[in-house]
Amino acid sequence: METYRSIVIVPSRTIDKFHEPAAETQAYEERLLCLLLMLRDPDLRVVYVTSSPVAEPIIEYYLSLLGPEFAADARERLTMISADDASVRPLSAKLLERPRLLDRIRWAIPDIERCHLVPYVSTELEQAVGDALAIPVHGADPALAYLGTKSGSRELFERAGVQHPLGVERITGRADAVKAIARLRAAKPELDQVVVKLDAGVSGEGNAIVELSGLPAPGSRYEKHRIGLRFDAMQMEALGVSMAVYLERLSHGGVVEERIGGIELRSPSVQLELTPGGEARIVSTHDQILSGQRYLGCRFPAEPAYARAITESARRVGALLAAAGARGRAGIDFVVARDETGVWHAYAIEVNLRSGGTTHPLAALELLSGGVYDADTAIFTASCGSPRHYVATDHLESPRLRALGHGGLLRLAALPRLAADGCGVVFHMLSALDELGRVGLTAIGNTAADAQSRFEQAQELLLDAAGEYAVA
DSSP: OOOOEEEEEEOOOOOBOSOOOHHHHHHHHTGGGGGGGGGGSTTEEEEEEESSOOOHHHHHHHHHTTOHHHHHHHHHTEEEEEOOOOSSSOHHHHHHTOHHHHHHHHHTOSOGGGEEEEESBOOHHHHHHHHHHTOOBSSOOGGGGGGGSHHHHHHHHHHHTOOOOSEEEEEOSHHHHHHHHHHHHHHOTTOOEEEEEETTBOTTTTEEEEEOTTOOOTTOTTHHHHHHHHHHTOEESSTTOOHHHHHHHHTTOEEEEEOOOOSEEEOEEEEEEEOTTSOEEEEEEEEEEEETTEEEEEEESOOHHHHHHHHHHHHHHHHHHHHTTOOEEEEEEEEEEEOTTSOEEEEEEEEEOBOOTTHHHHHHHHHHHOOEEETTTTEEEOTTSOBOEEEEEEEEEOGGGGGGTTTTGGGOTTOOOBOTTSOEEEEEOTTHHHHHOEEEEEEEESSHHHHHHHHHHHHHHHHHHHHHHHHO
């Protein structure tokens, strides 16, 4: 009798976001469908769990990326399980409420001793699911969660001796924030702006900017009163959020830090794999694509001018995370600022002890190309020996794209696909087209310019096709 290794993928998200419709929750759960490409290994079984059922054409799309010689057998080794619950609560909570659903997952695991759970983020909920299934969780122990908060990140950077913005941790309200801003102005009177960040905020949504220009001199009589007025008028990244709601979230913890400035600013990140052996392995660098402070997508790899600098800082932070016992994927975000002489200065911003927006495009590239990233050269080389670059987004969105929902995109005759050399376009978050008019894509090329061109062509093709569908 054949015995298989197996993984159970539970892309549950316990996140501190202000607004998220159920369709977006489902689409984010489908981002890790690129891991179905692991089924190229004939000795692997995959159990993939979501809140609502994944449409069969979407599953077939990912399996088709394996090629016709693998797709049929791969489908036999894939078990898709749904909680049939479209609420925005964490998927892991839904599973723990349904013992029979946990039984179905157990029955799909051929050898419990050769199986582990792959989460999006590892909280007490995911650990409880792993315990219920009697399989280990490939993720950080929830006891280490503080290290992935904004306050915990800053404390890690300090211990690692890594440059980071001037700031104050463990802010729990308006009074704390006002005192912290006064403290920062005393240390650096020329500050024009600071950023208030929720400890558990994601994708920049928990950030808010406080303008400081024109305030009385640091330490003057009415300084804190005037700072308070500026705090009350701060510009929040999340739209439509009241001050009362923001302050309630801030009561659970946050930071205030200087907003880095320069002739040119960029927002790169480093992704690490923290191994059971205690190694902090650098697996990628990215340049993040932002709208304000909100994450939209990324370019891979990061610009060579600063890729090595952020990699070195990430190694030092990663060593501390590994020593603390953290395991699984982690990401470290940076801001790099170019000065008048052309020199880039890197500032560590935050640690994410979870998968993120750069996880799935990298996984797709690795599994499609068989390649690997060299942290010393900042180059990704496919198994054929050629370099690879990509541009990825989770936010190709327009109301007109709804016309391509319900499988319409996958039926396009001119659908951008992968070429024989592995370059081309891979889509994700396909179910978000139906209600949100939104889709994600990763455009892979031989050079940065090639990847950007493929990205722009795919975007133009989809928008044009959506317009034709709408007219028809």
